[in-house]
Amino acid sequence: MRIAIDGPASAGKTAVGKLAAERLGYRFFDTGLVYRALAVVAIDNGIDPRDEKQLCAAAEQVEVGGPQAEAGGGSTCRVEIDGKELGSRLHEPTVSDMASRVSALGAVRRSLLELQRRVIETGGVVAAGRDVGTVVAPDADLKFFLTASPEVRAERRYDELSKRGRRVDYRTVLWEIKQRDERDRKRVLSPMVPARDAIVIRTDGIGAAQVADLILVEARVKAHE
Ligand code: DC
Numbered sequence: 001m002r003i004a005i006d007g008p009a010s011a012g013k014t015a016v017g018k019l020a021a022e023r024l025g026y027r028f029f030d031t032g033l034v035y036r037a038l039a040v041v042a043i044d045n046g047i048d049p050r051d052e053k054q055l056c057a058a059a060e061q062v063e064v065g066g067p068q069a070e071a072g073g074g075s076t077c078r079v080e081i082d083g084k085e086l087g088s089r090l091h092e093p094t095v096s097d098m099a100s101r102v103s104a105l106g107a108v109r110r111s112l113l114e115l116q117r118r119v120i121e122t123g124g125v126v127a128a129g130r131d132v133g134t135v136v137a138p139d140a141d142l143k144f145f146l147t148a149s150p151e152v153r154a155e156r157r158y159d160e161l162s163k164r165g166r167r168v169d170y171r172t173v174l175w176e177i178k179q180r181d182e183r184d185r186k187r188v189l190s191p192m193v194p195a196r197d198a199i200v201i202r203t204d205g206i207g208a209a210q211v212a213d214l215i216l217v218e219a220r221v222k223a224h225e
Contacts, residue, residue: 001026001219003126004133007146008181008192009096010153010160013128015208016146020215021126022074027067029119031129031136032099033079034112036090037062039098041081049101052108059111064119077119088164093176100180103130104187130184133195142222144215145194148203150177 003020005013014030021028041058042049049055061082067075078085089095102108116136120127129136133143148156154174161168184192194200199218203211 001141001222002120002123002137002139003215003219004137004140004143004195004198005126005128005146005215006130006133006144006192006194006198008130008153008184009177010157011146011148012156012203012208012211013146016203016211016215017126017128018070018072018074018076019208019212020219021076022070022072023212023216024126024219025074026124026126027075027077028070029064029077029116029125029127030079031116031127031132033090034062034064034115035099035103035108036095037079037081037086038102038108038112039095040086040089042102043094043098049098050105052105055102055105055108056111059108062112062115064115077125091164093161093168096180097176100183104183104189106189109189130192131190133198134193135190138195142215142218143195143198144218145198145200146203146211147200150174150181152204153177 005017007013018028038055038059041061042055047054047058063080063083065078065080068078069075113136120137133140151174154170154177157177158168158170158173201211201214
C-alpha cells in the first residue's frame with residue numbers, strides 16, 4: 001500500500017509516519033526533505049530563493065538513496081545531495097525557512113515531483129508531506145491529514161530544537177510556524193489542504209503512538225476491502 005500523511009509543520013507527521021511504517025514493515029519517506037536538501041544547496045551556493053532557473057538546475061543534485069535501517073526496526077528513505085548525507089543540517093531554522101520559500105515556486109515543485117513519485121510508486125511506503133495525497137500520489141491507498149493548533153506545534157518544535165542543544169525562544173518558534181503555515185497554505189501551487197478523501201486527525205493532546213494506532217486500524221480495514 002501507499003499511505004500518504006500530509007499536514008503542517010510539527011503536526012507529528014514524521015513521528016507518526018515512522019511508527020506506522022515500522023509496524024507495517026514499510027519504508028518511511030519524508031518528502032519535505034527533498035525541499036530541505038534543495039534549500040541547503042541554495043544556501044551553500046548563494047542562490048536567490050526567487051531564481052527558478054538556478055533552483056531547478058540545483059534540484060538535479062537531490063537524490064533519494066536506499067532505505068536506511070532505524071533503531072526501532074523500521075527503515076527511512078535517505079535524502080542526499082550528490083550521494084552525500086546532510087544529517088542535522090536539514091533541520092536548521094534557516095533551512096526550514098528557505099525550504100518554505102523555494103517550495104512555493106511551480107518550476108521547483110515540478111522538478112522534484114518525479115523523484116518523489118518514483119520513491120512512492122513501488123508501494124510499501126508511508127510518505128509524509130504537504131501535497132502527497134493531493135498532487136504527488138493522488139491515487140494513494142490511504143490518506144491522512146494531521147493537524148494541531150499552532151501553539152501545540154510550536155511547543156513540540158521548541159522541545160525538539162532544545163533537545164538538539166539549540167537555544168531558542170518559544171515566541172520566535174511560534175511566529176516562524178505561523179509564517180510557514182501562511183506561506184504553505186496560500187501558495188498558488190499545491191497549497192497545503194487536506195485531500196477530499198483524507199482522514200483528518202487533530203493531534204493536540206494525542207501521542208504519536210495513538211495516532212499511529214489509528215492509521216494501523218485504517219490500514220487493516222483497507223487490506224480486507
Ligand atoms: O515538512 P517540512 O517542514 O520538513 O517541509 C519543509 C518545507 O517543504 C515546508 O515549508 C513545505 C515544503 N513541502 C512542500 O511544499 N511539499 C511537501 N510535500 C513537503 C514539504
